[in-house]
Amino acid sequence: MAQILDRVLRCYRIGDPAGTYPIFDATGSKLYPGRWNTPASPMIYTSEHYSTAMLEKLVHGSGVMPPNQHFIEITLPNGLSYEAVTAHSLAHWDEPACSAAKMFGERWQQERRSAILFVPSVVARMERNILINPEHPEFPRIQHSLHEPIRWDDRLFL
Template identity: 65%
Template sequence: MTAQVLDRTLSSFRIGDPNGAYPIFDATGSTIAPGRWNTPASPVIYTSEHYSTAVLEKLVHGSGRLPPNQHYVRVTIPRGLTYEIFSAAALPGWDTMPAAASKQFGEDWCLRKRSVILIVPSVVARLDNNILINPTHPEFSNITMSLHQPVYWDRRLFGA
């Protein structure tokens, strides 16, 4: 895959606890508990292209419990930065567990610094995308985030 240059500004969303061990917009958690697209050697910041997808991603990883003190930030990725779009057809089994193939793909993308963002499909919301951000990429400092705002959970999502 070859990196391309954004011709427009993109937004994405990330949800986390502003009083947690790490800031919301931080990759430390991905090195402690790697996700589908990274290993401990390849820190990334997982975001979603839509707020609703960010909520679904948080729910699927939360084991059905109401996450306490969650806030969201809107991430702004300005035009002119580099991106890559993952093609699911190029890597059969990317969405299976264990996620060895996708972890290897993401680690290679991150460590080679092929682009500052990688757009990948969401497993939980297949028509939506997640946007991985490489905090070690030279363009990372151009990406900004909003002030955090509270997430208001509908208790019906948790059987209440």
């Protein structure tokens, strides 16, 4: 059931500003679905913290970072609708081929139940990712910063 944010929140997304798709875009999730979506339910995957966004990028990069990575800070305004999934509320959500997570995310996106969905991060269990539904009527209220380059610490790749 959708609830309403009672404060302004920030989240982060990493991508290549010169890439095929803009950083603040759901096309990648349509072509390459993630844990919480299918091609029929595009969404924008973000992280609640900058460090979690970096960890998510590292784990999906398999130790090799694509060139020209930048981040954006996304502002989720007060009054925006949201739902939350916890590690305890959806069984097996963290299994690699979890159809329950995909089905939940697809229903959430297609039913436009809220603008954002908080979900647990597999790579940082105490942190959350925030999924944004670009087809929700409140989507235009969500703003983002200009992109800034990421400066990776070389020790991450030793």
